[in-house]
Amino acid sequence: xxxxxxxxxxxxxxxxxxxxxxxxxxxxxxxxxxxxxxxxxxxxxxxxxxxxxxxxxxxxxxxxxxxxxxxxxxxxxxxxxxxxxxxxxxxxxxxxxxxxxxxxxxxxxxxxxxxxxxxxxxxxxxxxxxxxxxxxxxxxxxxxxxxxxxxxxxxxxxxxxxxxxxxxxxxxxxxxxxxxxxxxxxxxxxxxxxxxxxxxxxxxxxxxxxxxxxxxxxxxxxxxxxxxxxxxxxxxxxxxxxxxxxxxxxxxxxxxxxxxxxxxxxxxxxxxxxxxxxxxxxxxxxxxxxxxxxxxxxxxxxxxxxxxxxxxxxxxxxxxxxxxxxxxxxxxxxxxxxxxxxxxxxxxxxxxxxxxxxxxxxxxxxxxxxxxxxxxxxxxxxxxxxxxxxxxxxxxxxxxxxxxxxxxxxxxxxxxxxxxxxxxxxxxxxxxxxxxxxxxxxxxxxxxxxxxxxxxxxxxxxxxxxxxxxxxxxxxxxxxxxxxxxxxxxxxxxxxxx
Amino acid sequence: xxxxxxxxxxxxxxxxxxxxxxxxxxxxxxxxxxxxxxxxxxxxxxxxxxxxxxxxxxxxxxxxxxxxxxxxxxxxxxxxxxxxxxxxxxxxxxxxxxxxxxxxxxxxxxxxxxxxxxxxxxxxxxxxxxxxxxxxxxxxxxxxxxxxxxxxxxxxxxxxxxxxxxxxxxxxxxxxxxxxxxxxxxxxxxxxxxxxxxxxxxxxxxxxxxxxxxxxxxxxxxxxxxxxxxxxxxxxxxxxxxxxxxxxxxxxxxxxxxxxxxxxxxxxxxxxxxxxxxxxxxxxxxxxxxxxxxxxxxxxxxxxxxxxxxxxxxxxxxxxxxxxxxxxxxxxxxxxxxxxxxxxxxxxxxxxxxxxxxxxxxxxxxxxxxxxxxxxxxxxxxxxxxxxxxxxxxxxxxxxxxxxxxxxxxxxxxxxxxxxxxxxxxxxxxxxxxxxxxxxxxxxxxxxxxxxxxxxxxxxxxxxxxxxxxxxxxxxxxxxxxxxxx
Numbered sequence: 006x007x008x009x010x011x012x013x014x015x016x017x018x019x020x021x022x023x024x025x026x027x028x029x030x031x032x033x034x035x036x037x038x039x040x041x042x043x044x045x046x047x048x049x050x051x052x053x054x055x056x057x058x059x060x061x062x063x064x065x066x067x068x069x070x071x072x073x074x075x076x077x078x079x080x081x082x083x084x085x086x087x088x089x090x091x092x093x094x095x096x097x098x099x100x101x102x103x104x105x106x107x108x109x110x111x112x113x114x115x116x117x118x119x120x121x122x123x124x125x126x127x128x129x130x131x132x133x134x135x136x137x138x139x140x141x142x143x144x145x146x147x148x149x150x151x152x153x154x155x156x157x158x159x160x161x162x163x164x165x166x167x168x169x170x171x172x173x174x175x176x177x178x179x180x181x182x183x184x185x186x187x188x189x190x191x192x193x194x195x196x197x198x199x200x201x202x203x204x205x206x207x208x209x210x211x212x213x214x215x216x217x218x219x220x221x222x223x224x225x226x227x228x229x230x231x232x233x234x235x236x237x238x239x240x241x242x243x244x245x246x247x248x249x250x251x252x253x254x255x256x257x258x259x260x261x262x263x264x265x266x267x268x269x270x271x272x273x274x275x276x277x278x279x280x281x282x283x284x285x286x287x288x289x290x291x292x293x294x295x296x297x298x299x300x301x302x303x304x305x306x307x308x309x310x311x312x313x314x315x316x317x318x319x320x321x322x323x324x325x326x327x328x329x330x331x332x333x334x335x336x337x338x339x340x341x342x343x344x345x346x347x348x349x350x351x352x353x354x355x356x357x358x359x360x361x362x363x364x365x366x367x368x369x370x371x372x373x374x375x376x377x378x379x380x381x382x383x384x385x386x387x388x389x390x391x392x393x394x395x396x397x398x399x400x401x402x403x404x405x406x407x408x409x410x411x412x413x414x415x416x417x418x419x420x421x422x423x424x425x426x427x428x429x430x431x432x433x434x435x436x437x438x439x440x441x442x443x444x445x446x447x448x449x450x451x452x453x454x455x456x457x458x459x460x461x462x463x464x465x466x467x468x469x470x471x472x473x474x475x476x477x478x479x480x481x482x483x484x485x486x487x488x489x490x491x492x493x494x495x496x497x498x499x500x501x502x503x
Numbered sequence: 504x505x506x507x508x509x510x511x512x513x514x515x516x517x518x519x520x521x522x523x524x525x526x527x528x529x530x531x532x533x534x535x536x537x538x539x540x541x542x543x544x545x546x547x548x549x550x551x552x553x554x555x556x557x558x559x560x561x562x563x564x565x566x567x568x569x570x571x572x573x574x575x576x577x578x579x580x581x582x583x584x585x586x587x588x589x590x591x592x593x594x595x596x597x598x599x600x601x602x603x604x605x606x607x608x609x610x611x612x613x614x615x616x617x618x619x620x621x622x623x624x625x626x627x628x629x630x631x632x633x634x635x636x637x638x639x640x641x642x643x644x645x646x647x648x649x650x651x652x653x654x655x656x657x658x659x660x661x662x663x664x665x666x667x668x669x670x671x672x673x674x675x676x677x678x679x680x681x682x683x684x685x686x687x688x689x690x691x692x693x694x695x696x697x698x699x700x701x702x703x704x705x706x707x708x709x710x711x712x713x714x715x716x717x718x719x720x721x722x723x724x725x726x727x728x729x730x731x732x733x734x735x736x737x738x739x740x741x742x743x744x745x746x747x748x749x750x751x752x753x754x755x756x757x758x759x760x761x762x763x764x765x766x767x768x769x770x771x772x773x774x775x776x777x778x779x780x781x782x783x784x785x786x787x788x789x790x791x792x793x794x795x796x797x798x799x800x801x802x803x804x805x806x807x808x809x810x811x812x813x814x815x816x817x818x819x820x821x822x823x824x825x826x827x828x829x830x831x832x833x834x835x836x837x838x839x840x841x842x843x844x845x846x847x848x849x850x851x852x853x854x855x856x857x858x859x860x861x862x863x864x865x866x867x868x869x870x871x872x873x874x875x876x877x878x879x880x881x882x883x884x885x886x887x888x889x890x891x892x893x894x895x896x897x898x899x900x901x902x903x904x905x906x907x908x909x910x911x912x913x914x915x916x917x918x919x920x921x922x923x924x925x926x927x928x929x930x931x932x933x934x935x936x937x938x939x940x941x942x943x944x945x946x947x948x949x950x951x952x953x954x955x956x957x958x959x960x961x962x963x964x965x966x967x968x969x970x971x972x973x974x975x976x977x978x979x980x981x982x983x984x985x986x987x988x989x
Contacts, residue, residue: 068981068983069902069982069983069986071833071836071906071986072905072906072909111875136896137901140901141895141897143895144895147940148947148948151944151947151948152947159948163937163940163944166936166940167936167937171930171933174929174930174932174933177905177908177929178922178925178929181905181908181909181912181922182912182919182922184909184912185909185912185913185917185919186919188913189916189917190917
């Protein structure tokens with residue numbers, strides 16, 4: 006059933022392409038319906054899965070027998086979390102791009118193609134298939150940004166596309182090497198993730214191939230120092246584009262790190278554990294620090310994404326159950342919150358004021374003009390800071406608890422990152438919405454267009470998702486934790502404290 | 504040996520030869536005085552019918568046959584390759600139907616078919632003499648095809664360049680083959696290998712290897728024998744360039760792999776990292792590495808899309824050579840998959856370029872601006888073709904790359920000796936993504952200048968391009984369909 010999330014998205018793409026050029030309204034509705042049905046299928050499929058701890062096969066048919074590739078879609082609890090996230094983010098993104106008037110149908114066609122690819126990555130348990138979906142997302146990303154973006158859009162789009170492509174080619178090198186070595190060891194060719202996770206790759210091989218694949222994926226997760234695509238890409242992207250980039254695309258990278266690199270090469274992780282943690286913490290602190298001094302509103306959120314994704318990577322590096330489950334939860338939480346933040350900045354503020362410069366925004370009294378945007382941003386901001394009651398708190402707390410057991414000193418530094426996080430969020434709230442500077446004398450006399458219904462629905466939906474998970478983290482942890490105790494993760498977590 | 508048997512083995516080529524004569528006759532007698540479009544339409548119909556007849560004969564021949572001791576080998580693989588060459592010829596004819604560069608319609612179509620005959624004979628040859636003769640038949644036809652646009656000086660220049668380089672390389676090839684004959688006393692590839700096996704790595708043999716590689720390196724446009732390619736692609740009429748880039752590549756790569764793997768069987772050597780053994784594989788490895796690097800880096804700065812495709816062809820030659828030097832059964836079928844799907848893709852790409860060229864007057868990158876508005880169908884086809892060339896899944900180009908590179912990396916049972924070439928190839932293919940995106944950026948992101956009319960694409964052309972694009976998608980999603988035959 007879950008496989009239909011992928012098919013429905015691509016059916017939506019085809020339907021959109023068949024529409025006449027002028028039918029903008031029909032395009033929006035088709036896109037929204039597709040996303041809602043996809044999200045519904047994701048929820049229904051997730052509820053249906055009786056045992057989230059084990060890998061439940063959806064489809065498994067031979068694909069390219071010559072190299073042992075199968076068309077193998079399956080899901081375990083971790084996939085479920087991310088599939089549900091994708092469903093939510095997809096709906097929200099469409100609600101926040103209701104005002105796209107230029108080449109509407111093409112916009113949504115690329116948008117749904119991206120969503121379909123993302124669903125595919127989260128549901129693939131064949132390495133080649135996973136890679137196919139992973140690369141499939143690059144092209145829609147590029148066009149969404151280059152065609153419908155803003156500030157330096159062509160540069161940002163190309164940078165993102167090239168970073169993704171180089172990263173995925175590092176992955177491909179590692180993947181081919183792993184395939185060859187596994188074939189030499191077991192005598193038959195396979196690309197099945199579950200089967201490969203039982204192969205014991207030589208330790209010396211793991212030591213060099215793990216960083217290759219991990220870094221390849223981590224490029225997309227925004228790991229420092231390969232994060233530089235993220236701020237420019239996020240800023241250049243149209244609102245829905247940055248929502249998806251931060252909301253789900255960065256998760257693709259983190260998911261790949263966990264699902265492929267770490268599960269296949271446990272010895273490799275143990276060797277590079279400290280380096281990953283160090284880079285993650287640098288990312289947390291650096292991202293937060295840079296966000297603190299930005300003048301462009303969207304850059305603040307862009308760098309905050311780098312900082313928050315650092316927590317995901319830190320969680321992954323802990324190699325214990327609590328840290329890993331925190332990392333997965335943080336993927337979900339950041340997907341929701343970052344989506345919301347970008348929605349406020351890109352859609353609610355920038356589309357109306359046509360500026361993101363704090364110096365200009367300060368004089369506009371947006372808190373009074375757009376009270377809904379102000380309140381939404383405050384809520385999203387406190388969720389992003391990690392205030393208890395929102396999903397970010399549970400996730401980051403778990404990551405820090407996991408990390409404290411393994412590398413206490415590094416964890417202290419990550420704590421500094423949280424404090425800076427509070428600082429830049431408050432600064433952004435204050436400068437953008439509640440500045441007490443006197444309003445500028447000239448210009449901006451015309452009233453701003455009020456917040457539309459789709460925006461309100463989208464914002465409320467995302468805030469609710471973050472609150473529900475913050476209050477009842479068990480909903481997702483019941484999916485995540487059984488996975489981590491499953492045979493797939495046994496070798497990875499063996500010996501680690503629980 | 505009975506002549507009937509020979510005729511039966513050579514049935515597809517025979518049918519095609521008759522078709523050549525018929526096309527010439529029909530154009531000369533029946534169509535005299537008609538409009539060019541009419542003549543092209545009718546001539547193309549005759550050609551396509553002939554090709555279809557010939558392809559029926561590639562199906563009906565039973566089992567293996569070797570009536571002339573290596574001059575004309577017939578087996579399921581060569582038959583399938585001939586079928587592919589015929590299909591490529593049909594597509595080439597189809598994309599040339601609407602062109603207006605020549606009045607010599609009959610001759611043009613006849614030349615395409617003659618080149619096809621040469622390539623088909625080349626595929627089934629396992630004898631040095633036959634290889635050389637059929638290669639020359641194909642090459643001479645291709646030189647003429649390049650020069651066909653008599654109104655354009657660049658076409659003649661391109662042909663002259665192609666011809667001079669080609670003649671030189673033919674001389675090298677002949678020199679190498681003569682050495683090979685002198686060393687082994689035979690012109691038959693398996694016999695050569697058997698006779699050479701006793702002798703070890705003679706210095707003369709090394710000379711033979713190098714000169715043979717030079718000869719074929721020219722045909723497949725590998726660095727450093729690639730200099731003709733950009734000029735020939737740019738100057739030649741677009742359908743001719745498409746055929747040079749597709750059909751001729753398929754046959755040349757197959758025969759190169761065959762000569763090296765079969766004729767130089769004992770002198771393979773090894774190109775493994777830290778495991779270098781001299782022989783033909785290190786030579787190919789060097790050529791492959793340079794082709795990938797130079798082709799991709801030079802393509803970045805091109806402003807003519809045809810030149811860009813030429814440099815990308817050089818890079819692709821590098822990738823395929825990686826498959827050649829892996830030298831295992833898996834790598835042979837992988838490289839054939841790669842080059843066949845590449846051929847379909849590149850014909851399609853040239854078809855789109857031809858349309859744009861006709862509408863805007865040149866193939867400059869800037870003329871592709873706003874293509875998605877001016878002709879959505881054309882731009883979507885271009886998207887499929889270029890992304891496939893760039894190796895984006897789920898298109899055929901990705902499947903080919905994965906097959907070739909995994910076969911190369913797995914050539915020595917888990918020792919990963921050739922992984923260095925695979926790494927180089929994949930990193931370079933990441934570079935290639937940039938310039939394909941440059942073209943797509945023009946087509947999808949930038950807007951055309953004000954008041955540019957929509958591009959009218961003839962229905963035949965559109966159907967051809969859509970079926971090629973469909974083929975690229977289907978073969979990418981289900982590579983097994985093609986791999987089954989290889």
